[in-house]
Amino acid sequence: MLNLSHQNIPVVIIGGGIHGVSIAQRLIRDFARHQIFGTEAVKYLAILDRYPHPLTAWQRKTQKQGMKFLRSPAVHHVGMDALGIVEHARIHQRTNELSPPYSQPSTSLFLDFCHQEIEQQRISSFYYQFDVAELRWDKGSGRYPFRIISQRNEGFRARCVILAVGSDDCPFVPPEFVRWRNRFPERVLHSGDFDLQDFGQRRGHAPHSKETRKVVIIGGGLTAGTLGKSLVEQGAQVVSILRSPLKIQQFDFQPSWLGPKTIEAFNNEPDWEKRWEAIQQARGEGSVTPDIAETLEQYAATNKKFQHCIGAEVLEIDKTSRLNQLQVTTTQRTIDAVDTIILATGYRFNLRKYAFLSNLIEQHDVTTVSGLPVLDEKLQLTPVESLFGSGVIAQLQLGPAAGNIAGAALAYDRFQESVMRAITVL
DSSP: OOOOTTOEEEEEEEOOSHHHHHHHHHHHHHHHHTTOSGGGGGGTEEEEESSSSTTHHHHHHHHHHTOOBOSSOTTOSSSSSTTHHHHHHHHTTOGGGEETTTTEEBHHHHHHHHHHHHHHTTGGGGEEEOOEEEEEEOTTSOSOOEEEEETTSOEEEEEEEEEOOOSTTOBOOOHHHHHHHHHSTTTEEETTTOOHHHHHHSTTOOTTOSSOOEEEEEOOSHHHHHHHHHHHHTTOEEEEEESSSOOBOSSSSOGGGGSHHHHHHHHTOOOHHHHHHHHHHHHTTOOBOHHHHHHHHHHHHHOTTEEEEETOOEEEEEEOSSTTOEEEEESSOEEEEEOEEEEOOOBOOOGGGOGGGHHHHHHTTOOEETTEEOBOTTOBBTTSTTEEEOGGGGHHHHGGGTTSTTHHHHHHHHHHHHHHHHHHTO
8 A cells, every 4th residue: 555645646535434435436447448657557546544444433333323234225325226235135045124115224234345345446545544634725835735634744746626524513403402411411412422232231231131221212213113123132221202293204314315306406506505505494393214103103102111292392300319321301290310421413514614624725715514514516606726625525415315324426416527637647
């Protein structure tokens, strides 16, 4: 593997998750198709991530939440062949891990297929554990205007940079819960900080312990539903606090957002604030899939260990007389002897929360709307040239589908021509 220090790298992807890997695959394909760089392509592309291996953050997140199946259908994955994961399941006799009605793959099948694709495309040859501390852009400084510096103060230059960062650094904590989270940091957790496996292994809380743990989950989206199901299966008692009854739908937005007609109408809206509002309306406050909803309804009807508390608001969280337990007072009832409160309240992407971009944003006056950057139609962060965005960062151009698995292909279609043009003139 090439040492990046003091190198000039034409294309750099910051983020080694699903979007980063998907875009890298497409770039490698186009390098070969257009005979760019030949066998030395490893010197011309770098994927940077804080973790040692691709998809580490995604794998940890699904394991921590007890997620067994993806919400996305089988045709959406990191490979180039739409039915690639279906064929992979058939070859390895794992078709039982494709869940109806849209053959949603199990998380383990999806990860194994991703690793196969990563190995076949030699993605690891382009992957570097490199925790970015700062991204600089010096217009007019030559063919490699970007300077990328790590937390270890190692640096190199790049011609094009693609931001494929997610929302994991932007957890949303409702304002009314901030003081309780600060007061009880080990008991009031955002879902991104909660680890199902660690919870089950805590001393005195083994799966077969006679002591029943009580968990309060705030939120009604798929994360809340998945955690509720997983915790009951682990033997915990769960109280789910919802603003309104569960919203049940197969996908987290209407599939029409993946089609040109809806996107064209969205892009014809000149007001960026209205685009942001359309994204919020499309996603709503969260929904659960029919299978999760059915399981939760069965638990609520037959299992005393699961209860819905619909329309309630939390008024107070305080200690009980018993060590390390909390009392939750709501507008409907008081919940005693609570072990953990999980805020399954989602994420709100904010470009300014990424420290490595802060100087660039201020120096070049990058415009943001509710935390999202204003990109041009090629997904370039104006006015910075050859800095492109994929994933949630591209929502103001691609709509609510931007951050999903399918969003990587949508993003690449937008900036492919610009990126290829930039590197072929080197």
